[in-house]
Amino acid sequence: METFPQGDIIRQELTICDIKNISSDSKLFIFALPSPEHIVGLKPGQHIGIKALVHNAKYPDGKEVKRKYTPTSKIDARGTFEIPIKIYFPTETFPGGQLTMHLNTLVAGSKVSILGPIGKFIYEGNGICYFKKQGQTRTFKKFGFIAGGSGITPCFQYIQYIIDHNEDIELSLIYANKSEGDIWLRNQLDEYSSKNKLKLLYTLNHPPENWSHGTGNVSQDMITTVMPSLGDDTCIFFCGPSPMNQMLRQLLPSLGYTTYIKF
Numbered sequence: 001m002e003t004f005p006q007g008d009i010i011r012q013e014l015t016i017c018d019i020k021n022i023s024s025d026s027k028l029f030i031f032a033l034p035s036p037e038h039i040v041g042l043k044p045g046q047h048i049g050i051k052a053l054v055h056n057a058k059y060p061d062g063k064e065v066k067r068k069y070t071p072t073s074k075i076d077a078r079g080t081f082e083i084p085i086k087i088y089f090p091t092e093t094f095p096g097g098q099l100t101m102h103l104n105t106l107v108a109g110s111k112v113s114i115l116g117p118i119g120k121f122i123y124e125g126n127g128i129c130y131f132k133k134q135g136q137t138r139t140f141k142k143f144g145f146i147a148g149g150s151g152i153t154p155c156f157q158y159i160q161y162i163i164d165h166n167e168d169i170e171l172s173l174i175y176a177n178k179s180e181g182d183i184w185l186r187n188q189l190d191e192y193s194s195k196n197k198l199k200l201l202y203t204l205n206h207p208p209e210n211w212s213h214g215t216g217n218v219s220q221d222m223i224t225t226v227m228p229s230l231g232d233d234t235c236i237f238f239c240g241p242s243p244m245n246q247m248l249r250q251l252l253p254s255l256g257y258t259t260y261i262k263f
Helices: 098-103 149-164 186-194 220-226 242-254
Strands: 010-023 026-032 047-054 063-069 080-086 111-118 121-125 128-131 136-139 142-148 170-177 199-204 234-239 260-262
Touching (some): 047 098, 080 149, 142 149, 142 242, 170 220, 186 199, 199 220, 220 242, 234 242
Parallel strands (some): 170 199, 234 260
Antiparallel strands (some): 010 111
C-alpha cells in the first residue's frame, strides 16, 4: 500500500517514531507510515513537503511554512521512512530556518503534516526519466550528480535505486561540503564506490590532514575528471547552495553538456 500514491498531491498526518543526530547541525527524522505494510509510494526524483504552523517573534500568531525534503530510505521500505534534515540555527546575521528550528523542537511521538508526491523529474527505471513539466520521456545511459551539503538527498535517491536494481547505468558523483563531519550517507556512498558501482569524489573547504579527495569548491577540473563523458545519453543532475547551482548553470553548457537539471 502506498502512502503517497502517484497522482494528485495528498496530505497525511504522520508520527515521528525516532530522531537521531547525524552531526552538530543535522538530524535523521524517522517517520512511521500508516501501517507496517505501507511504503512511501514515491519514485526516484520525487520528494515530500513538510508543512507546519510556526510561531516566532516575527509571527507571534503563527505562519504556515512548507519546505521540500527527499527521503533517503529505500523506495520500497515498509513501515517507516527516513529524512535527514539540516537544522539552520540562528546567527548574528540570520534568524534561523523557520521550519527547521520548529522541527528541532519535536520529539518521538510528534505528529507532522506531510504532502506528496512532489517532483518534476521522475525516474522510471532502466535509464528512463519522465520530465513532468515538458510531458516528455528520455532515456540515458550515464548519470552524473553534483551535490552540495544536504543537496545529496535527491542524488542519493537515484543512485541507491539504480544500484539496488542492478541497472546498467554509469554513475558519477561529486559531493561538496565544508568539513569531513558534514558528509551525509558516507558509509553507503563509500560502499558503492568500493564496489566500482559509483565514481565518487568528495571535496571539502576545510579538509583534514592526509585528505585524499578534492579540496575547495566544485571546479571545472573536478567535473571533467569525474563526470561522465559528453553525449545525448548523458544527464547531469545537481543540487546544492545557490552560488554552486548558479555556477553550474553556466559551466556545464560551456563544457558541452546538453542535458543538465537542478533538482
